[in-house]
Amino acid sequence: MRFFSSLTAVFAIVISVNAAYISKRAPANVESCVSSFKYVSTEIDELRTVVQDGGILDTGYAYHDLQRSINSAQASCCSINTVIAEVDSDYVIGVINTITPKMQSALTLVATKKDDYNIFTRVLVENRVKELEKTTTHLNTCLNNFTPESKKSALQAYIDAINLAFSSTIAAYD
Secondary structure (H helix, E strand, C coil): CHHHHHHHHHHHHHHHHHHHHHHCCCCHHHHHHHHHHHHHHHHHHHHHHHHHHCCHHHHHHHHHHHHHHHHHHHHHHHCCCCCCCHHHHHHHHHHHHHHHHHHHHHHHHHHHCHHHCCHHHHHHHHHHHHHHHHHHHHHHHHHHHHCCHHHHHHHHHHHHHHHHHHHHHHHHHC
């Protein structure tokens, strides 16, 4: 009988430890940053769709919405003023990992659409892309500030890939 009650006690401890581990969440400021990035991801998808199929007016709204979502991400991520835990950094970088190819694809699409636009529209699009690049650069600074040293090279690889996509798109419009 003692064996079963001891086994039950051990089983209860194992379950409570697992439950505590499973329910551990990132700090609220990291969750807010990640949530903002997920919204950016949605807006990138919308921009890609509109650039591909929509008119210039719809594209202008999509740029504005993406700009606003990046500003929101900047506000939430820049509120993190200390280096975060590696596991939390992995969480943030994991979301950036999914955003990077989407952003590259959207910017490549914008570059390929250049010939579809008149000169006035080209100037507007180029200015919008430059504004997005500037906002993204500010956001990258925040990300670097709270990322642990051991994770900075992974983060930098994504930042470099996005920066290259911005440079290529802007060069296509110059």
